[in-house]
Amino acid sequence: DAKTTQPPSMDCAEGRAANLPCNHSTISGNEYVYWYRQIHSQGPQYIIHGLKNNETNEMASLIITEDRKSSTLILPHATLRDTAVYYCIVRVGPGGSYIPTFGRGTSLIVHP
Amino acid sequence: SQTIHQWPATLVQPVGSPLSLECTVEGTSNPNLYWYRQAAGRGLQLLFYSVGIGQISSEVPQNLSASRPQDRQFILSSKKLLLSDSGFYLCAWSVDTYGYTFGSGTRLTVV
DSSP states (O other): OOOOOOSEEEEEESOEEEEEEEOOOOOOOTOEEEEEEEOOSSOEEEEEEEESSSEEEEOOOOEEEETTEEEEEEEEOOGGGGOOOEEEEEESSHHHHHHOOOOOOEEEEEEE | OOOOEEEEEEEEEOOOEEEEEEEEEEEEEEEEEEEEEOTOOOEEEEEEEETTEEEEEEOOOOEEEEEETTTTTEEEESOOOOGGGGGGEEEEEEEETTTOOOOOOOEEEEE
């Protein structure tokens, strides 16, 4: 099963881009990279996912390296409300039972 | 649209009392269902997952059990709560390659 490694914490100035890295060096060819964030005392919220191409939506951009061993979540203009724990996960599990394995994530603090 | 309901939002229970947390999903069929626990300041720990009615897999041996009596209902139970069972419990569902949707969570405090 592919595992992910993220820095435990980061900080960013409001209005600047926040770049959150994730390593997943043992990812398999058919595994997707998903990003979620969890604001204190709430359930994790889906942000974005990708397989091999870079992805962008209204919340963020996802940059996946060509070898797929790492990715970066980009919040282009961070706001105070983006302060949260960000989880990078990959799909794992045999026989179609996809089991998300969450690490400790990265605690992002956006400061004024 | 698909929605997930989890209740109660908060719960305070004495040590040795039973527990029943319920999670229901609407707007989808045959979802994969999951129970997670998050201790204070920690990551999400997968407790149980289910790929169908009556099919439960346990990831961590503990004082808890899970059941799936209906396709879109997932229940987390305990016969006798321990202090170490305190935490934030999250239910989630997924279908095939789509992402995971989490409930709003239950904060359990065992006193």
